[in-house]
Amino acid sequence: xxxxxxxxxxQAFGVMLGxxxxxxVLVINxxxxxxDLRESNARNxxxxxxxxxxxxxxxxxxxxxxxxxxxxxxxxxIGQCDFGTNRQGVDVGTLLGxxxxxxxxxxxxxxxxxxxxxxxxxxxxAIRQYSGLDYAVTFGTFLFFSLPVFWAxxxxxxxxxxxxxxxxxxxxFTPVQIALIAVVLGxxxxxxxxGSVKRRIATFLVTTVFFAIVMPTFTALDLFRNPQLGxxxxxxxxxxxxxxxxxxxxxxxxxxxxxxxxxxxxGVSIMQLVLFxxxxxxxxxxxxxxxxxxxxxxxxxxxxxxxxxxxSQAIIAATVTGVVGAGLTTLDHLFRVWPTFLNLKPRxxxxxxxxxxxxxxxxxxxxxxxxTQMLLPTLLLTLISLASYSRxxxxxxxxxxxxxxxxxxxxxxxxxRTVIFRHALRNALIPIATIAAFDFAALIGGAVITERxxxxxxxxxxxxxxxxxVDPAPVMAFFVITGGVAVLFNLLxxxxxxxxxxxxxx
Amino acid sequence: MSNDTTPxxxxxxxxxxxxxxxxxxxxxxxxxxxxxxLRRFLRHRxxxxxxxxxxxxxxxxxxxxGFAGIPGWWDKSYLAAGNVIDGGRPTLSLIPTWLGxxxxxxxxxxxxxxxxxxxYFALVMVGTQRSLIIAFVVGIVATTIGAVMGAVAGYFRGWxxxxxxxxxxxxxxxxxxxxxxxLGAIAGNAGGGIFALALMIGLVSWTGLAxxxxxxxxxxxxxxxxxAARSTGASAFRIIFKHLLPNTIGIIVVNATFAIGGxxxxxxxxxxxxxxxxxxxxxxGLLISTYQGAFTNRPWLFWWPxxxxxxxxxxxxxxxxxxxxxxxxxxxxxxxxxxLERLRAEKGLS
Numbered sequence: 001x002x003x004x005x006x007x008x009x010x011q012a013f014g015v016m017l018g019x020x021x022x023x024x025v026l027v028i029n030x031x032x033x034x035x036d037l038r039e040s041n042a043r044n045x046x047x048x049x050x051x052x053x054x055x056x057x058x059x060x061x062x063x064x065x066x067x068x069x070x071x072x073x074x075x076x077x078i079g080q081c082d083f084g085t086n087r088q089g090v091d092v093g094t095l096l097g098x099x100x101x102x103x104x105x106x107x108x109x110x111x112x113x114x115x116x117x118x119x120x121x122x123x124x125x126a127i128r129q130y131s132g133l134d135y136a137v138t139f140g141t142f143l144f145f146s147l148p149v150f151w152a153x154x155x156x157x158x159x160x161x162x163x164x165x166x167x168x169x170x171x172x173f174t175p176v177q178i179a180l181i182a183v184v185l186g187x188x189x190x191x192x193x194x195g196s197v198k199r200r201i202a203t204f205l206v207t208t209v210f211f212a213i214v215m216p217t218f219t220a221l222d223l224f225r226n227p228q229l230g231x232x233x234x235x236x237x238x239x240x241x242x243x244x245x246x247x248x249x250x251x252x253x254x255x256x257x258x259x260x261x262x263x264x265x266x267g268v269s270i271m272q273l274v275l276f277x278x279x280x281x282x283x284x285x286x287x288x289x290x291x292x293x294x295x296x297x298x299x300x301x302x303x304x305x306x307x308x309x310x311x312s313q314a315i316i317a318a319t320v321t322g323v324v325g326a327g328l329t330t331l332d333h334l335f336r337v338w339p340t341f342l343n344l345k346p347r348x349x350x351x352x353x354x355x356x357x358x359x360x361x362x363x364x365x366x367x368x369x370x371x372t373q374m375l376l377p378t379l380l381l382t383l384i385s386l387a388s389y390s391r392x393x394x395x396x397x398x399x400x401x402x403x404x405x406x407x408x409x410x411x412x413x414x415x416x417r418t419v420i421f422r423h424a425l426r427n428a429l430i431p432i433a434t435i436a437a438f439d440f441a442a443l444i445g446g447a448v449i450t451e452r453x454x455x456x457x458x459x460x461x462x463x464x465x466x467x468x469x470v471d472p473a474p475v476m477a478f479f480v481i482t483g484g485v486a487v488l489f490n491l492l493x494x495x496x497x498x499x500x501x502x503x504x505x506x
Numbered sequence: 507m508s509n510d511t512t513p514x515x516x517x518x519x520x521x522x523x524x525x526x527x528x529x530x531x532x533x534x535x536x537x538x539x540x541x542x543x544l545r546r547f548l549r550h551r552x553x554x555x556x557x558x559x560x561x562x563x564x565x566x567x568x569x570x571x572g573f574a575g576i577p578g579w580w581d582k583s584y585l586a587a588g589n590v591i592d593g594g595r596p597t598l599s600l601i602p603t604w605l606g607x608x609x610x611x612x613x614x615x616x617x618x619x620x621x622x623x624x625x626y627f628a629l630v631m632v633g634t635q636r637s638l639i640i641a642f643v644v645g646i647v648a649t650t651i652g653a654v655m656g657a658v659a660g661y662f663r664g665w666x667x668x669x670x671x672x673x674x675x676x677x678x679x680x681x682x683x684x685x686x687x688x689l690g691a692i693a694g695n696a697g698g699g700i701f702a703l704a705l706m707i708g709l710v711s712w713t714g715l716a717x718x719x720x721x722x723x724x725x726x727x728x729x730x731x732x733x734a735a736r737s738t739g740a741s742a743f744r745i746i747f748k749h750l751l752p753n754t755i756g757i758i759v760v761n762a763t764f765a766i767g768g769x770x771x772x773x774x775x776x777x778x779x780x781x782x783x784x785x786x787x788x789x790x791g792l793l794i795s796t797y798q799g800a801f802t803n804r805p806w807l808f809w810w811p812x813x814x815x816x817x818x819x820x821x822x823x824x825x826x827x828x829x830x831x832x833x834x835x836x837x838x839x840x841x842x843x844x845x846l847e848r849l850r851a852e853k854g855l856s
Contacts, residue, residue, distance in 0.1 A: 015675045023680060026688045031695040142827075146819035148771055148791070150778045151812035154798055438678075445681025449775055463684065464779060467691055475688075483679045 553828020
């Protein structure tokens, strides 16, 4: 195994080096770096040209400039990265730090969301092959594959963001809107849950009536401008999650899984009460991250020591409960500041920039500001990569479902839930690992367009501006990150592949 | 095959036998590979509709505004500015008068006019034409390089394979959009037209196909007929082009289709970023980029080119899907229970 990893590492390193030469040569030959000066009417034009030639070392042959750059970057191995300077003389390393933070925030969230939703949708459509749901999702994925990103982005901006902001000024629905939305949601729910005709009608009616009552109630209580969840709401929902996760993994009869999940839910309910003042007055990113880590670690440890035969299921149920509970607590606090936030930023969903300039507010307000700024680009990137994940999961699940061992599992009487989640899904997910690795790198590359449309100062901006000015340093910095991520993730995917499927090791 | 007999499989075998018998009565000669593929393709409804839509768009785009100096049937030029009529609103109407609309008509400017009074139909058609040309050139270039690279690597194996696949890796590591943007900038600054751009995009989008063809050739080269060809003294060149590549035609055709769809999106993205097609040339991506600011006043300037890109790429992708099903019967769908029931009833089976 070690030999396998080492060989892949050496290979990856060579590929990276070759690719960097290629990109460097292409970029410095992509245009005339002096074009803007040649056309200028400044009196000291020749001097300026001379200065730039010296500054960018244009008089040196390309390989010397490349080696200079490589020398700087290779110092990363001793912790002193030097990405060079751009044409204006700004250190690219500093620029890259800021840019990478905002881009990675965007791409990482979109990938995680797309992966979770995409795999879930993939499983669902594979189970219900050739149903109405399957056809609808298939058409949807083809549609998202075929969508020009920037075009869809402008539409989202115009309709979703501006429309929502206008609506939020005075939230409410007309009776016709309520009827229409309730019927559509009822129809969708009926498609989603399926079953016999009788059950479908029941689902449709229940959903429709539910939304027909809930929507005017929400408006009457002004919950859109002043949402309420409350500590009791958080506690109730967390317990509901604990129960439903247990039901989905092994069923409620299994105490070994149910008890840790319920204890976790109780823990979340108590913690949010005890730590309430911390969350309101002393909140910062450190506390948030610590909370997130604890929300995973504590239930994990708890479930680990309270179970033996159903250990992995117990761990999944407990950690899911912990994470969702922590998320709900966060949501509760966000709800509490929402009215204050609306006063600070009356039109919450913004279409430009990664944060509101001159925004002043507490931790939660800033958090909401980041969130609302990220909403549209994240939504867009998620929708686009969602399509491919759901498609691949579906194909992969159908492939696995045809295998003999799945039939064996069914034949020996394993419940459908166990067959799908324990036998089929695990093996179906193996190829998804590789796709996710490539997709993440491609998404950073694709963020060039998203950032342009939404006016983010991210890595895409660094790249586009650099290429426009025939300035190799920023473009190369962009390449080092995207290429590095591609190589690294690919390596990780290969290793996990070899770990999951020993036949691959060669 | 296997002895599994789920009710569905049973029914399929019954049906297959019934169909076989019917076929045997009709044909004395078995169908050729090409006919089989065609038959399976025609059965894929979405693909069939997509093909018709695509052909329609291609014909309209090329005949309306003319191509390569030959004038088309549309009388307005995409370059000539004119009077802006009714704020440049589209005159196309599809709602008949008895439904309260203006009746079905094209009108003077079916897709409207831009702020300087240019006819938008002509402009969009020229853009579509250019985008299609770029896409097809990319498809041809990428497919040729990918197929040859993959076949050579797979056939010779050893160090040739190693070198070619590392080169492929290098191209894969660099995000496609980045590579295409850099090459697009080169093509643009060198003053090359759309063909230069198409060539450049084609030069970077062959990697997926190369890997697929290599995998296929690796298994094909062990077949007996290749050994037979080798023993009769056929050259490597002949074996690759006469024996191996024709047998991978399914993969190649399907991938070429997807490459064309991808190329249209890539071209429009590049043009949007300013590294693709440049004025005075035009393309669908460039039109969106030019008129995105006009969204609030003249939304149609923004809608039409985007819709056309969407329709073309959607049609191409469905076409590719249909071709994949047609070429690879292993992936063909099992029949849904409802359809099976209907077929059984038709054939008079229990």
